[in-house]
Amino acid sequence: MPRIYIHREGDTPVSPASASCGSVAPGFSRTLAIDPLFPPREPRRLCAELESGNIILLARSPIVIPDEDRELLLERRRQQSRSPYHKNIAYRPVEDRITGLSGSAHAKSEHLSRILRDYSERVAEFLSSLLTPYAHKWKLDYASYRPIQEKARPARLHARNDLLHFDSFPTRPTNGARILRFFTNINPRESRVWITSQTFEALGPRFASAAGLSASSRWEGMVRFIAPLMRLVGPNRPPYDEFMRRCHDLMKEDINFQENTPKQYREFAPNSSWLVFTDCVSHAVLSGQYALEQTFLIPQDALVLPQRSPLAILERVLGRRLTL
Numbered sequence: 105m106p107r108i109y110i111h112r113e114g115d116t117p118v119s120p121a122s123a124s125c126g127s128v129a130p131g132f133s134r135t136l137a138i139d140p141l142f143p144p145r146e147p148r149r150l151c152a153e154l155e156s157g158n159i160i161l162l163a164r165s166p167i168v169i170p171d172e173d174r175e176l177l178l179e180r181r182r183q184q185s186r187s188p189y190h191k192n193i194a195y196r197p198v199e200d201r202i203t204g205l206s207g208s209a210h211a212k213s214e215h216l217s218r219i220l221r222d223y224s225e226r227v228a229e230f231l232s233s234l235l236t237p238y239a240h241k242w243k244l245d246y247a248s249y250r251p252i253q254e255k256a257r258p259a260r261l262h263a264r265n266d267l268l269h270f271d272s273f274p275t276r277p278t279n280g281a282r283i284l285r286f287f288t289n290i291n292p293r294e295s296r297v298w299i300t301s302q303t304f305e306a307l308g309p310r311f312a313s314a315a316g317l318s319a320s321s322r323w324e325g326m327v328r329f330i331a332p333l334m335r336l337v338g339p340n341r342p343p344y345d346e347f348m349r350r351c352h353d354l355m356k357e358d359i360n361f362q363e364n365t366p367k368q369y370r371e372f373a374p375n376s377s378w379l380v381f382t383d384c385v386s387h388a389v390l391s392g393q394y395a396l397e398q399t400f401l402i403p404q405d406a407l408v409l410p411q412r413s414p415l416a417i418l419e420r421v422l423g424r425r426l427t428l
């Protein structure tokens with residue numbers, strides 16, 4: 105697929121037709137830089153900024169990674185020319201277990217588990233004091249280690265992370281809880297490069313109709329009819345997750361959207377961390393290697409702006425509940 109990216113740094117959305125500077129247009133994300141040593145005293149305001157689709161940047165990550173761990177993560181002692189990692193490695197805090205290791209990487213599994221457990225705990229501790237309205241209410245989802253160079257990384261269309269999308273996990277429905285992610289670029293030299301486009305508030309209703317989910321559609325009746333049946337059959341995906349997944353897939357399939365939608369270009373420098381609700385900030389990673397990430401699922405009742413959540417936006421479009 106041909107790709108047009110507008111390489112302009114910063115907060116100003118640009119389109120091929122109108123490359124302009126100025127303040128951020130409605131529906132686009134702003135970056136808010138905060139100093140972890142002097143965090144703002146208004147945690148609710150930070151939560152509101154995040155929930156509105158803005159990105160919090162910590163230019164110097166508050167999560168310290170010991171040198172010995174960094175050596176392993178950056179594969180500095182590697183003998184072979186090929187990396188032993190073929191894909192991202194996930195750490196499941198609840199089970200205290202890592203998945204995604206292949207072949208020779210198994211030898212490192214204990215050390216890697218420990219590193220990811222430490223990362224997960226430190227991020228949770230840091231956010232407990234930064235974002236107090238969410239603390240103890242979130243569900244600690246997976247952490248991940250991303251050792252692969254993202255530039256030109258081969259993947260199936262729907263698994264491609266270099267195409268703009270809102271996150272929706274195929275195997276882990278959230279039933280309306282929001283997806284908050286804390287990333288750290290552990291690469292000492294190379295920035296991690298993202299593009300973002302408009303937020304869910306701006307794009308969601310458009311993709312809702314593309315997914316055939318208008319208020320009057322047959323889908324509404326079908327969901328109402330099948331939801332109780334599906335509950336009887338066993339674990340199932342709530343309508344909210346069905347929609348978010350369809351939206352994710354449709355966005356990646358839409359070449360016109362990918363090429364022509366206005367984009368913001370963002371560079372996350374070495375050793376920075378950033379925090380973003382990836383279910384409402386459309387994003388794609390263009391390049392970068394070696395990152396750590398921790399995901400939190402924030403329930404509706406912990407949100408400070410629940411009416412701006414993708415769930416509320418979709419329920420307004422549909423005029424009905426989408427959770428089970």
Ligand SMILES: O=C(O)CCC(=O)C(=O)O
Pocket residue numbers: 250265271287296382387388389395
């Ligand atoms: O690895 C990154 O920088 C982000 C990739 C992404 O979009 C994702 O994991 O959902």
Ligand SMILES: [Fe+2]
Pocket residue numbers: 265269270271382387
């Ligand atoms: Fe994503």
